[in-house]
Amino acid sequence: MKRAKISSNVIRRLPRYLRKLDELTYDGTDRISSSELGRQMGLTPSQIRQDFSCFGEFGQQGYGYNIETLRKEISQILGMDRGYNIVLIGVGNLGHALIENFGFSGHGYNLLAAFDVKPALIGTQFAGVYINDMATLPDFLNSNKVDIVVLTVPRRAANSTAALITDCGVKAIWNFTNIELSINNPNVLVEDIHFSDSLLTLGYYLTDAASPGSDD
Amino acid sequence: MKRAKISSNVIRRLPRYLRKLDELTYDGTDRISSSELGRQMGLTPSQIRQDFSCFGEFGQQGYGYNIETLRKEISQILGMDRGYNIVLIGVGNLGHALIENFGFSGHGYNLLAAFDVKPALIGTQFAGVYINDMATLPDFLNSNKVDIVVLTVPRRAANSTAALITDCGVKAIWNFTNIELSINNPNVLVEDIHFSDSLLTLGYYLTDAASPGSDD
Numbered sequence: 111m112k113r114a115k116i117s118s119n120v121i122r123r124l125p126r127y128l129r130k131l132d133e134l135t136y137d138g139t140d141r142i143s144s145s146e147l148g149r150q151m152g153l154t155p156s157q158i159r160q161d162f163s164c165f166g167e168f169g170q171q172g173y174g175y176n177i178e179t180l181r182k183e184i185s186q187i188l189g190m191d192r193g194y195n196i197v198l199i200g201v202g203n204l205g206h207a208l209i210e211n212f213g214f215s216g217h218g219y220n221l222l223a224a225f226d227v228k229p230a231l232i233g234t235q236f237a238g239v240y241i242n243d244m245a246t247l248p249d250f251l252n253s254n255k256v257d258i259v260v261l262t263v264p265r266r267a268a269n270s271t272a273a274l275i276t277d278c279g280v281k282a283i284w285n286f287t288n289i290e291l292s293i294n295n296p297n298v299l300v301e302d303i304h305f306s307d308s309l310l311t312l313g314y315y316l317t318d319a320a321s322p323g324s325d326d
Numbered sequence: 327m328k329r330a331k332i333s334s335n336v337i338r339r340l341p342r343y344l345r346k347l348d349e350l351t352y353d354g355t356d357r358i359s360s361s362e363l364g365r366q367m368g369l370t371p372s373q374i375r376q377d378f379s380c381f382g383e384f385g386q387q388g389y390g391y392n393i394e395t396l397r398k399e400i401s402q403i404l405g406m407d408r409g410y411n412i413v414l415i416g417v418g419n420l421g422h423a424l425i426e427n428f429g430f431s432g433h434g435y436n437l438l439a440a441f442d443v444k445p446a447l448i449g450t451q452f453a454g455v456y457i458n459d460m461a462t463l464p465d466f467l468n469s470n471k472v473d474i475v476v477l478t479v480p481r482r483a484a485n486s487t488a489a490l491i492t493d494c495g496v497k498a499i500w501n502f503t504n505i506e507l508s509i510n511n512p513n514v515l516v517e518d519i520h521f522s523d524s525l526l527t528l529g530y531y532l533t534d535a536a537s538p539g540s541d542d
Contacts (some may be wrong), residue, residue: 121530125523129506188526189533203423210419212521219525258525282532285526290345299535301528303521305428307341309435309500310404311460311473312517314337316473316498317405319515 116164123161124184126151131181134156143174197256198224199271200263201231201241204286208260209236222254251278258282265289332380339377340400342367347397359390406434413472414440414488416479417447417457420502424476425452438470467494474498481505 124195130151134142144155151158162168162180165187169175185191196219205224214221226232227244234241244252250256259280265273268287274282282299285291291300346367350358352385358369367374378384378396381403385391393420413447414421430437440457442448447457458466466472475496479487484503491499498515501507507516 122527124530127521127528128505128526129520129522133505187530187533189529190526192390192529192533194529203419203426207419207423210535217522217526217529219529234444258528278484281535282528284528288345289349293380297530297535301531302522303418303519303524304341304345305424305519306345306433308517308519310341310344310406310433311338312474312500312515313405313410313433313435313516314340314403314499315515316410317403317408319497319513 116320120161120164123153124188127161128181128184131177131184134177139177141174141176144169147175150319185218192218192257194257195263196221196253196258196260197247197249197250198239198262199226199244199275200261200266200267201228201236202225202262202277205260206236208262209239212263219258222256223250225250248278251275253278255277256280258284260284260286262286262293336377336380339369339403340411343377344397344400344404347393347400350393351397355393357390357392360385363391363416401434406407408434408473410435410473411471412437412474412476413463413466413470414455414476414478415442415463415491416462416477416483417442417444417452418480421476421478422452424478425455435474438472439466441466464494467491467496474500476500476502477507478502 125264144158146305148151148155148158148245159169165183168180168183178308196214198221199207201209201224205226209224221239224236224239224241225244225247226241231241232243257276257280259282261268261271261283265287268285269292272285272291272293276293276295276298281297283291283293283301285300285302286305288304288306290302293300344418346363351420360374363369364371364374381399384399386395410440414425414437417425417440421442424438425440437455440452441460441463442457443460448459450457455539473496475491475498477484477487477499481503484501484505486510488499488501488509490512492509492514497513499507499509499517500518501518502521504520504522506518509516
């Protein structure tokens with residue numbers, strides 16, 4: 111089904127809904143009204159209905175949302191049922207943390223392998239994921255369907271690695287390198303996690319809250 | 327000076343400007359027009375002028391922006407000159423990665439100490455930062471001015487740790503636990519980094535790009 115162009119604000123709320131639904135399931139709740147869901151998430155009921163209406167009709171008048179059904183719908187919209195294959199490049203502290211602690215499989219992703227240049231790491235494994243030699247990456251990408259690359263290399267290697275993997279046909283990069291990647295192919299999707307942007311934003315609000323005459 | 331209420335979109339662009347200015351400085355550029363800055367950042371010149379006008383007048387007609395001056399202005403707006411003190415709680419892989427690789431001091435923050443419950447970690451140090459016993463945290467918070475806590479504890483410990491530190495007067499939490507913290511004090515600022523939201527958003531766009539009839 112062709113989807114209408116949906117605003118990025120709506121899309122970025124979908125994972126939040128998913129987390130909330132998981133929490134409700136965990137607490138043994140099986141259905142919820144849009145007003146109660148809104149109250150718990152700091153959104154208005156009409157906002158919630160509007161968000162979901164972008165994708166079809168999920169609730170039932172007077173009944174609310176069945177949590178299991180809604181969760182399934184949202185996870186499909188997010189592509190969690192596609193079985194996307196992932197490769198992680200750069201097994202420093204952060205790469206290591208992601209391999210061991212991030213729930214790739216719980217989110218429907220297959221973490222196939224990791225790659226690094228350090229001889230001491232190559233051939234070892236963390237949490238069942240093998241660390242391969244970076245030199246073998248092009249071969250690996252050419253012989254496996256890899257949908258997403260997690261980029262946790264040092265920033266000096268960020269653009270050259272991005273060029274290498276996009277040349278091998280990778281179409282999506284989850285970028286932890288804290289630099290804006292220069293990629294020539296407009297079809298490559300890049301999702302940045304900029305730790306510093308997040309901390310500096312917190313610093314802004316802290317400064318603002320402490321400023322004389324602040325509302326807070 | 328009392329600041330007007332500024333939209334969160336503007337605020338979240340400030341760290342992006344800062345990264346771009348650092349990059350330009352690194353490349354030896356000392357001034358830039360709003361149109362060139364916009365071109366490089368995918369923003370319109372009027373958008374840029376409007377963003378900066380929230381905070382005063384930074385550019386000069388016909389000259390553009392002096393990069394060093396603009397960087398200083400933005401870093402002050404973000405509170406980078408306040409010397410905020412930070413404590414990190416939870417030295418697992420991710421906490422370890424942040425201590426060793428995130429440039430706290432380069433962003434104007436002082437990482438005073440880290441805390442963990444694991445006996446094997448207590449008393450050791452990473453990158454010059456001591457790991458202290460969690461049991462000593464309340465004393466530490468009461469005898470040091472701590473502005474921000476980096477929360478990298480396991481999710482099961484997230485809310486209890488948040489309650490502990492806010493009871494000790496901490497007003498800002500940089501939350502990596504991937505749960506929405508339940509905090510009763512409305513004056514506590516929480517900045518979440520939800521890794522899963524980010525990856526799922528990428529998964530959405532990847533799914534969307536592959537759907538029949540997609541624009542891309």
